[in-house]
Amino acid sequence: MEMVPLAPNCGVEIKGVSLAQAEGETLDAIRQAIYTHGVALFRGQEDFTPEAHIAFARRWGGIDINNYFPLTDDHPEIAVVRKRADQVTNIGGGWHTDHSYDQVPAMGSILVARTLPPTGGDTLWAHMGAAYDALPDDLKREIEGLEAYHTADHIYEEGGLYAKTDMGGDLRGQGLKTGATHPVVIRHPQTGRRLLYVNSAFTVNIVGRSREESLPLLQQLYAAATAADNTCRVAWEPGAVAIWDNRTTWHYAMNDYQGHAREMHRITLTGEPLAA
Template sequence: MKINKLAPGLGVEITGVQMSELEGEALNSLKAQVYENGVAVLRDQELSPDQHIAFAKRWGGIDVNPFFPTNSGWPEIAEVRKAEDQKDNIGGGWHTDHSFDAIPAMGSILVARELPPVGGDTLFSSMGAAYDSLSDGLKQTLGSLRAVHSADHIYQPDGYYSKTDLAGEMTGQDLSTRAVHPVVVRHPVTGRKVLYINGAFTLHFEGWTREESLPLLRYLIEVGSRDEFQCRVQWQPGSVAIWDNRATWHLAMNDYHGHRRVMHRITLTGEPLAA
């Protein structure tokens, strides 16, 4: 396994292994890379949908995402698609997946299936580094706060994703989502303190109004999206990214209009979060 850093603060590129063959100690060292670095991109993978599912099961549990179109025949796989004539993309703003669940998904395994000729990169940002950069005073204030998360404004039929592929999936389902989490979470594996709010799903601090919360939320979102905490994954045929939702945010670049992009995603089960 050859490992190169993608940026000083987070992200590694891994070559020289086939995920489909990884188990035991080798799988554990890949897991450690993801937990320590937030995101790992593996190159030159030959991974069929069945092998994608088998790998995710060896990692841990699979959360079937109720909001995404499944790839016919593989309910565990969500398709993240953008058509040639589509303008809005999925994941185009900074977010972490599933913070609106009581036990948010640990992370995802995203496989490139159809890529635009250029563009369509995914950016990641380190929430450990963002937290570390704050003053002791703000850290102390945030340490006593919890925040309310929901995705109702995104997945409801008139929500933000009604202009994407997800629209058709959303009819007739109970889509109400709500969870409360500490604003600063101790990463369940590394023990590192991470900032756990995000621009897509965090509505307000518990016990505060939305209006009162917005100035501080906006400030934290600005800090979390600074260049110095980011890395960029440039996809190639055969690339697979595995990321940790607790340690990172991500953003899918929407700079390839007129071209199709199809990714296969499996969401990994997480564990309860605590301060």
């Protein structure tokens, strides 16, 4: 197994492993690399079938079923992240952290490229440990001990962000109500590293402050989070798989392939409660 960083502060490519076979010490090393680098890219995984995808996720731990994305007919564990050639809107086309609106947010995801556009459709990640470390000391002091409220309702509800687009009809769960409170700075459950844990998609306000009062601080943190130094970018190819840690990273799916279809298979991995 060989590990090559994707960028100085975010992401790693892991070479010389077959995810369909990985278990035991190999799986432990993969896990550790993802906790540290935030996201790992694996190329040449042509034998990572839907069955292998599910089996690998079970070897990792629990599977969370996503409440909003369409599921594959044969495998309810697999969510379909699909944009048809005639659709304009994509899924995940803004910086976000999956499932931060759950009180026990998903640990991460395993995303497999199934149908790719001729060019474009890259995914970007930003490392929230690097983002926290780079904050000025006075801003670190200002956010010490704060908590924030997260929900997905404004994104997925009837009349919400997606419902207003041509992606609205594909999504489920419009009647669901979500809401969770997390520290603004968490410690990674495995590595102990301090991570910025607010995001522009699902974080609504700082606990004890209105949305309006919260926005200046949140926007300052969001701008710092996606500084180029914290990010990495993956250009997909057939057989590529990415596994990321939602606590450690944000991600962003580029929507620069209008007129072409793109389809990814995602399994969401169960996480644990987060603490400061």
